[in-house]
Amino acid sequence: MKSALKVLMSAAICGHFWLVPVALAVIETYEFSSPDLEMRYHQLSQELRCPKCQNQNIADSNAPIARDLRVVLYEQLEQGATDDEILAYMVARYGEFVRYRPGVDRNTILLWAAPGLLLILGAAGLLLHFRQRPDGSASDLTEAEQAQIARLLGEPRD
């Protein structure tokens, strides 16, 4: 019983990020001429952001505009467009906003650089923190208090 629960929980945790988009995705039927196209369709529809309901990708969204974008995506894939061409088509109409992985430009450079910058900032903070107490003995105690500690520590116990 308990182990079954454990397995279920770990499956839920591991599978979470992969299962959820599939579970929520809008149900539609498209006939793809090849499994490869179908795979690219799923990939791209999860990477394109719905302009109307802004925190959903077009695969998950029920908004009319998301449906339209899925149709365009399907048609362009079947017509043999490359991923880059399809993304360029979308960006030309809806801006870099439409991509969850926007290209690097003036507006998105901060977004792209943020993880690195924060890491450097954190590392610098840590470094500074440890620099200030090289031997770990720095304290605000007066000399009298230090002497008292030494005396107390030095006292033999019964």
Place this chain on the structure above:
Amino acid sequence: MQAKKFMPLVAFAVLAGLLFRGLSIDPTELPAARLGQPFPDFAQPELKSDRQITVAALVDRPALVNVWATWCYSCRVEHPYLLTLAEQGVPIYGLNYKDEPVKAREWLAQLGDPYQLNVVDVEGSVGMDLGVYGAPETYVLDASGHIAHRHVGVLDAAVFQRDFSRWFPAVASPAAAAGSEDGR
């Protein structure tokens, strides 16, 4: 030592500043990707006359292109103001977006028609080329047919004065417009 004491306060101030700034940002407003570009070409029927028109039919002088549909509640809200603008001489073209032409014609017959003409876009293809993601949207088309401005949502007098009036100097303030009803 002293500086360290104030670090939390500084951090709080920075965060508070950012959050306060965030209050006045509308996250639903997207930058218009088509700004500065020519209005996308199309070949669609016109709503009332049913004749085929292209983008050439829209390009002449600075004009508004209003994206609307009968299923769009906010379009009904802004409709009276469009009629007012049309009366004041602002040329308005309609893009009847993903609508049924029969219903759209009924709407115009009942509520009045502020449009010079209407592009019928049942499939939403012109809308997609334009980057429309909902209705109503209103675009400013300059005299050369380039997209100069986009407004998403209801267009009213306040928005027009703030964002649109520089392309339509003839429509000054509401008071001035009321005083000079002589020309178009």
